[in-house]
Amino acid sequence: MILTPDRIKQFRTLGHALKPIVTIAGNGLSENVLAELERALSDHELVKVKLAILERDTRKSVVEDMCKRCNAKLIQEIGKVALIFREAEQPDPKKSNIR
Template sequence: MSLSTNKIKQYRTIGHGLNPVVTVAGKGLTENVIAELNRALDDHELIKIKVAVTDRDARKALISELCNNCRAQLIQEIGKVALIFREVQKPDPKKSNIR
């Protein structure tokens, strides 16, 4: 899944006003965290996550692994917050952040 530059800019603009809905802490990517990420992506499509890992390289690796596990695309990463996107086949317009 590859997004155009215009779509990425649009999603960054939308993401600016979002708050993180999932926090990944010291235990890393547990089954519960992945389940919650999948639920949030199914509901909202575009979400912010907070990765509470101090080491920059470990944080980048964790975000990459998270995107691979959830089949999501990284839109933006600033510090400990990442904005990720996964398109849903039948989005709920009341819950989706991009519809």
């Protein structure tokens, strides 16, 4: 899916009401964190992730790596919270945050 500026704006608006589903701490992107993130993206499509990492540069690199490994798009990053999106192949309307 190509994300237009209007679509990104819509996702940002939807993201305000979301609570972080996944928290990434000092261990970084472990296999368990990636598995949980994959599950969350498959179920919800639009996911808020909390990064409990102090250094700004480290947070940025973790977000980039997370998006790359999960094939997701970064919608917004504010402080220690990132909003990411990946379109589900067969979205469940009951679980999806964008439907």
